[in-house]
Structure formats: structure tokens, C-alpha cells
Amino acid sequence: MDDFDKMMSEIMAKKYAGESDQDLLEREGVIDEISKIIEDRLYSKLPLSLAITGIWGVGKSYVLKEIEKRYSGRCIVFHYDCWKNDYYDEPLIGILSAISGQLNQIEAKNPDEQQKHYYRVMREVVFQVSRGVIKNFTEYDIEAFRNRFADFRNLLKAKKQIDMASFDSLSNVSDVIEIVNNLLCGYMAYEGKKILFVVDELDRCLPDYAIRILNRLHHICYGSPVIQLVAVNDKELSRNINGLYHRDSDNVFARRYFNRFFTNYYRIPVGVSSSELVRQCWEDFDAYFANDSLYDCFGMLAEVVFKDCAIRERKKIIELLEIYHKCALGSVKEKYPIELACAELLELFRTFWHIDKNWTISNGNTRASAMFDNSGDIDYVPYTVTIFAIKQTDLKDNVKAITDFFLERYEKKHKGKRPYEFDELKINVFDRTIALLVNEKGTADGSSEIGRIVNVLKQDKVFKKCSDFLEIFRARISTYDE
Incomplete structure (x- = not known):
């Protein structure tokens, strides 16, 4: 039996057994x-x-x-x-x-x-x-x-x-x-x-x-x-x-x-968490991404990105994430920080639903005003990411959920202190994810926290490497047509 016969045998076996036979x-x-x-x-x-x-x-x-x-x-x-x-x-x-x-x-x-x-x-x-x-x-x-x-x-x-x-x-x-x-x-x-x-x-x-x-x-x-x-x-x-x-x-x-x-x-509840589903569909996921955080940052973001998505759609996006990441990686198997996986997931979300707008920095002043004292001359710009001008109602809800997720991470990071207390050591996975998505755009306002974060990260070799890789990944998925 040659390779083609083997491939067809596997296809026919899956057809009659059905994907759903796997629990x-x-x-x-x-x-x-x-x-x-x-x-x-x-x-x-x-x-x-x-x-x-x-x-x-x-x-x-x-x-x-x-x-x-x-x-x-x-x-x-x-x-x-x-x-x-x-x-x-x-x-x-x-x-x-x-x-x-x-x-x-x-x-x-x-x-x-x-x-x-x-x-x-x-x-x-x-x-x-x-x-x-x-x-x-x-x-x-x-x-x-x-x-x-x-x-x-x-x-x-x-x-x-x-x-x-x-x-x-x-x-x-x-x-x-x-x-x-x-x-x-x-x-x-x-x-x-x-x-x-x-x-x-x-x-x-x-x-x-x-x-x-x-x-x-x-x-x-x-x-x-x-x-x-x-x-x-x-x-x-x-x-x-x-x-x-x-x-x-x-x-x-x-x-x-x-x-x-x-x-x-x-x-029937949705059941398995997005983090578990990722590792079921992409078994060696952890061999490609390193998570230095105490939290499962990718899993947390995936739960929000996949909000109201069918399991079939989740599986397809995860499969595409694996395919395009490995395709961009080439023959060299190299491990990247988990924020790259987060940024790739958000880019795939945008491409999968054929959204032709890019992620941009959004000001979260309305949400943050309830958290910080807005009196005096304190200049704070609570930041998140969003996509503007989305016509599809359902996708607006999804994008809002993602926007709120990043804003909640910002609020948690700044709990109990003023936003102007900038600390390079406190730049977390989600800050770096936003910085990867917007990159040069964040430098427009050097006085804002996200602007300062991007300026700091631009000096980081690992961040520069991730940023260059994300551009290759974007070029690959730009040809995707469902």
C-alpha cells in the first residue's frame, strides 16, 4: 500500500467512524x-x-x-x-x-x-x-x-x-x-x-x-x-x-x-475549557511557547476570544494557529514567549471572521474613572485594544469582550497605586501582547503608559524577535480564505 492509499484509507476510516466518536x-x-x-x-x-x-x-x-x-x-x-x-x-x-x-x-x-x-x-x-x-x-x-x-x-x-x-x-x-x-x-x-x-x-x-x-x-x-x-x-x-x-x-x-x-x-454545557481544548488539538503546544507567568495567560485569553464560538470553530482556529505558526517557523523548532501565541490568536480571530480592520490602542478612561481618582493633573491613559468600524453585530460583542478583558488586566495590575507609577519590571504578558499587536503605533504618545512600554520593549531583543515573527505570521494568514 503506497502513501496515497494509506491517506485515503485514513480519510475513509474517519468518514465512517466520525470525528464525534472521540469524546x-x-x-x-x-x-x-x-x-x-x-x-x-x-x-x-x-x-x-x-x-x-x-x-x-x-x-x-x-x-x-x-x-x-x-x-x-x-x-x-x-x-x-x-x-x-x-x-x-x-x-x-x-x-x-x-x-x-x-x-x-x-x-x-x-x-x-x-x-x-x-x-x-x-x-x-x-x-x-x-x-x-x-x-x-x-x-x-x-x-x-x-x-x-x-x-x-x-x-x-x-x-x-x-x-x-x-x-x-x-x-x-x-x-x-x-x-x-x-x-x-x-x-x-x-x-x-x-x-x-x-x-x-x-x-x-x-x-x-x-x-x-x-x-x-x-x-x-x-x-x-x-x-x-x-x-x-x-x-x-x-x-x-x-x-x-x-x-x-x-x-x-x-x-x-x-x-x-x-x-x-x-x-449541554460547553464543557472542556479552551486551554484544555488547545492542548487536545495541538498536543505539543507547550513545546513551542514558554509561559513564565504564574497564570495560564493564553488559556485566559482563549476563553474570551472563543466566547459564543462553536466547538468546531474553536478547533478550526486552533488547527489554523498550529499550521500557520509552524509554517512561519519553518524547519527550525524554536520556543517563543507565550505573548506571541496570544497575539497570533487575536490576529487569527480577526482573519477567521474576515475583519479587514487592524487592532488599535483604545483609551479606557470611562471604565478606569471609577477606579482612579480623576482629580488634579494626573495624566493617565488606561489602555486596551479594539477594532473599530465592525458592522457585524455579533462580532462587535466579541471584540468588546476582548477589549474589556485587557482593560480588566490593566485595572488589576494598577490596583492600589497610581497609573503614573510606571515600573519596567511590572510589564506583564498582556502588556507585551498589546505592544506586539500595535508595535510602532504605541510610540505616538510617549507620555502614555503603553507608549512608554513599547519604547522599553523596542530595546528588548526577544520582543523584537517576536515582533518580526508576528509580521511573518500575518503575511501567511493574509492568504487565508475559508
């Missing part, structure tokens, strides 16, 4: 808690429709897969991927196709001939119902469609597992839904198990289609003791619901709307 976010505790909710309804006549909520990339799909594995022997598990089936105009067709396909798998694995017969008939019924819905919505002759079930009536007549009378009035979606509902109830009675209906990738669908899926699932399972698990980014779907109904940002309206479909909610 990077340590979700075992979450899976246990959701399992307890399921256990409470497993032998109850009451239905359960559980919304598993969380931002994109938080590990919802991984949790669903693990839940399916746990209950594959105790429940009849159906998995519906909304995004893979969103090419159907009518969501019901996709749902029925998913059920039919999985019945086929159950039939193939079952050694008992009588049960194989039952599953085969069940699958064919669902398949024909699905075909009938398609034809029905394209002016298909409903009488001809009804006649397709004559053979199935005869096959099932002796065993009486399913009441086929409902097929005689199949003329619209509501009829189909009623048939499927009865079919699922009969199936559970035959097996002596509950159906676990797992729904994933709902938030990848267009807003109106996602709402139609929820409606179809609600009616299919209505009144029957089916357990539904639906993974959803509720914040994003709330925005979409409010948009569809012209309700601006009415969270109460969105929650009431959700309550039509869900009986319970479980929110």
Missing part, C-alpha cells in the same frame, strides 16, 4: 444524566419529547450516537438526520424513508424467519406509504395507490399485527400521519419495547423547513409513548421562529412555541 468534550456525565431522564419514561405510558440543546459544535451529535448505542437493545431505535433528508419538499417523506431504511437493517439482522417476515412487511408498508405521499402530492391517482396495499392486507390478515383499514382513506398528510402513528403503536406492542426516535441536525435546515419537521414529528408521535430526542441549537432556532412570526427578539414567545413540541429540556 474530546468529556460528555460521559451528560450521557448519564440524559439516560436517567429516559429511564424515568422507559416503562411509563407517558411520552417523552426531550430537546437536547446547546450551541453548534458542543457535542450534541456525539451524545445522540452514544445514547443510541446504550438503548439499541432495550428500545427500537430510529435515527432521522434532518439535514441529509432536507431535499424532500415534504418532511414526512424523509421521516418515512428513514424508518423504512432502518427496518430493512433490522430485518437483515434478525435470524427468526417469522420476525423477518413481519419486518419485511412493515418496511414495505412504510415504503409504499412514503411513495404514496410523493405521488399524492403530484396528482397521482389515489385509487391506484390504495390498490397497492391489497397484497399486504392478505399477508397480515392472519397475524393481525397491524390494522390496515386506515389505508382505505389515505388522501392527505393528516391521514398518513394517523396511519404512521398507529403503525408505530402496533410495532411497540409487537416488540414489547418503546421506540426511541433520535432526531439530529435540525438546526442545519432552513428555518421554515425545521419548523415543519417539528410539526410532523409532533403529530406522528402524538398520544403514543414514543421517546423523542431532538438535538437543537435553541438560541438559533428561537431567532428563526421570531423572524418567521415577526416577533423581534421575543424569547417568551419562542419558548412557548417550543413547548408545543417538547416536554423536557436538557442543555
Whole structure:
């Protein structure tokens, strides 16, 4: 096997195993808690429709897969991927196709001939119902469609597992839904198990289609003791619901709307810290950066930079950080101070979101006035960094969080003393990060503290080396196009 074959084998293995098979976010505790909710309804006549909520990339799909594995022997598990089936105009067709396909798998694995017969008939019924819905919505002759079930009536007549009378009035979606509902109830009675209906990738669908899926699932399972698990980014779907109904940002309206479909909610927390995620994605991170501080400065900054970012986005930015840093480094493996990693992360944040503005020094007088005595002739310029003229609302919030973070570090450093008490020995990692980002721009006001810091650091060989490296890094990432 040559190198190309090996590479393709690895790609295909990852494709079928899935990235989510690795529990990077340590979700075992979450899976246990959701399992307890399921256990409470497993032998109850009451239905359960559980919304598993969380931002994109938080590990919802991984949790669903693990839940399916746990209950594959105790429940009849159906998995519906909304995004893979969103090419159907009518969501019901996709749902029925998913059920039919999985019945086929159950039939193939079952050694008992009588049960194989039952599953085969069940699958064919669902398949024909699905075909009938398609034809029905394209002016298909409903009488001809009804006649397709004559053979199935005869096959099932002796065993009486399913009441086929409902097929005689199949003329619209509501009829189909009623048939499927009865079919699922009969199936559970035959097996002596509950159906676990797992729904994933709902938030990848267009807003109106996602709402139609929820409606179809609600009616299919209505009144029957089916357990539904639906993974959803509720914040994003709330925005979409409010948009569809012209309700601006009415969270109460969105929650009431959700309550039509869900009986319970479980929110998956972000989980692993950004610092841990960095070292999971870039295993030898500490071999490239030296942190002389008592604190995990890079981890502290990463938590702020990644605010509200999906785990997938965080991982991608970390991967890009590793790629571009090593690319700028070349063949020589050299260790740099941690402030360079901080500056690179901020530059990648700007590039990743296609912000064409640079970081600039910002005056934090408003925040600092509450901390320092503003009387007399004391000249202080509390400093931070920001990016001006950002049009995207969400990114403004992110940039503000970063700006506030650096200002909080400034306030902490100056707690209990006047800002004019400048001490070269007290220049910290975050001062050097700001100095790297703005470099020459900080010398414009030599009387300000940041101006003096930059002037001092310009004489430092290590800082000069970091500054030169950052310019190479910037040149590399300037070609990045997602």
C-alpha cells in the first residue's frame, strides 16, 4: 500500500467512524444524566419529547450516537438526520424513508424467519406509504395507490399485527400521519419495547423547513409513548421562529412555541475549557511557547476570544494557529514567549471572521474613572485594544469582550497605586501582547503608559524577535480564505 492509499484509507476510516466518536468534550456525565431522564419514561405510558440543546459544535451529535448505542437493545431505535433528508419538499417523506431504511437493517439482522417476515412487511408498508405521499402530492391517482396495499392486507390478515383499514382513506398528510402513528403503536406492542426516535441536525435546515419537521414529528408521535430526542441549537432556532412570526427578539414567545413540541429540556454545557481544548488539538503546544507567568495567560485569553464560538470553530482556529505558526517557523523548532501565541490568536480571530480592520490602542478612561481618582493633573491613559468600524453585530460583542478583558488586566495590575507609577519590571504578558499587536503605533504618545512600554520593549531583543515573527505570521494568514 503506497502513501496515497494509506491517506485515503485514513480519510475513509474517519468518514465512517466520525470525528464525534472521540469524546474530546468529556460528555460521559451528560450521557448519564440524559439516560436517567429516559429511564424515568422507559416503562411509563407517558411520552417523552426531550430537546437536547446547546450551541453548534458542543457535542450534541456525539451524545445522540452514544445514547443510541446504550438503548439499541432495550428500545427500537430510529435515527432521522434532518439535514441529509432536507431535499424532500415534504418532511414526512424523509421521516418515512428513514424508518423504512432502518427496518430493512433490522430485518437483515434478525435470524427468526417469522420476525423477518413481519419486518419485511412493515418496511414495505412504510415504503409504499412514503411513495404514496410523493405521488399524492403530484396528482397521482389515489385509487391506484390504495390498490397497492391489497397484497399486504392478505399477508397480515392472519397475524393481525397491524390494522390496515386506515389505508382505505389515505388522501392527505393528516391521514398518513394517523396511519404512521398507529403503525408505530402496533410495532411497540409487537416488540414489547418503546421506540426511541433520535432526531439530529435540525438546526442545519432552513428555518421554515425545521419548523415543519417539528410539526410532523409532533403529530406522528402524538398520544403514543414514543421517546423523542431532538438535538437543537435553541438560541438559533428561537431567532428563526421570531423572524418567521415577526416577533423581534421575543424569547417568551419562542419558548412557548417550543413547548408545543417538547416536554423536557436538557442543555449541554460547553464543557472542556479552551486551554484544555488547545492542548487536545495541538498536543505539543507547550513545546513551542514558554509561559513564565504564574497564570495560564493564553488559556485566559482563549476563553474570551472563543466566547459564543462553536466547538468546531474553536478547533478550526486552533488547527489554523498550529499550521500557520509552524509554517512561519519553518524547519527550525524554536520556543517563543507565550505573548506571541496570544497575539497570533487575536490576529487569527480577526482573519477567521474576515475583519479587514487592524487592532488599535483604545483609551479606557470611562471604565478606569471609577477606579482612579480623576482629580488634579494626573495624566493617565488606561489602555486596551479594539477594532473599530465592525458592522457585524455579533462580532462587535466579541471584540468588546476582548477589549474589556485587557482593560480588566490593566485595572488589576494598577490596583492600589497610581497609573503614573510606571515600573519596567511590572510589564506583564498582556502588556507585551498589546505592544506586539500595535508595535510602532504605541510610540505616538510617549507620555502614555503603553507608549512608554513599547519604547522599553523596542530595546528588548526577544520582543523584537517576536515582533518580526508576528509580521511573518500575518503575511501567511493574509492568504487565508475559508
